Amino acid sequence: MSSFNAIAEPNITPEPTPPAAELIVTNAPWFPSIDLAHMRQAVRLDGTVTHARLRDAVIAAIDEVNRELSTWRQAHQAAGVESLDELPADTIGGESVQLARYRRAVYYLARADVTELYRDFDSTKSGAADTAELVQTVDADRRNARQAINDMRGVARSTIELI
Template sequence: MTTFNAIEAPTLTPETAPPAGELIVANVAWFPSIDLAHMREAVRLVGTVTTARLRDAAIAAIDEVNRELQAWRAPLEATGVASLAELPADEIGGESVQLARYRRAVYFLARADLTEKYRDFDSTKSGAADAAEVETTIDADRRNARQAINDMRGVARTTIELI
């Protein structure tokens, strides 16, 4: 049975904290860069996720989201929209909802990836219950990311067909 050990951010002191530039993952020019410190706080990464592991997960998530949005982005660029920040959208809290959706997609895909990698093996009854809870968390994170991507593209979240 698989179980989950809590992921808690290590305490960073001025001596152990990475340089500020290492906490930002630069993105392609059209999409925003990702602030790892903000990601760590926003998705409540608890445990021993190192900055290096977080960075790798963020890069993989950025790549996946960017690829999924490539076909949506191309016509926008062709009409002169130079970046996601320039795309006309509602602003909430002083920020474009499109930027917030992009970050949400990246953050939740990265957390799902990290959660999958931080599982341990445990054959106890409580371990089985913890494993089921982790699967639910991973699925919810992936669902949240997909919903954010669909919201960006203006695609319905649910498709229902009669069979």
């Protein structure tokens, strides 16, 4: 005897686009705000990442970058620089490279966080390979963020290997 179970696929509806005001994460006064729509395009995040998750990840990334740059920011503020946008820096593509570096640091830290949240446990061989690939992506994202922060502060990048 055989049996057949029909299970309907879940009805997954795309998340509605939030109002424009909710797409901007307002930052501390010295640093720029972050546009979530721009971030989605810049680091290729699709609709599987919900707005709430992305917003939380961006807030955590902003906090981490701001804390890491705190002493550096205070030194520039003491020298009379009112915001990151006013910091003397090269302009490429019509924008200060310091603003681009700041965004890069926040974007990649947030993407690393979101990627870690979306890792799934799969006991199959292909699932293990996918997890290993995601670990490499997270590591690369964190490296990109660290390099952007070091570039902002003028700290040399270095690779140290134990022999």
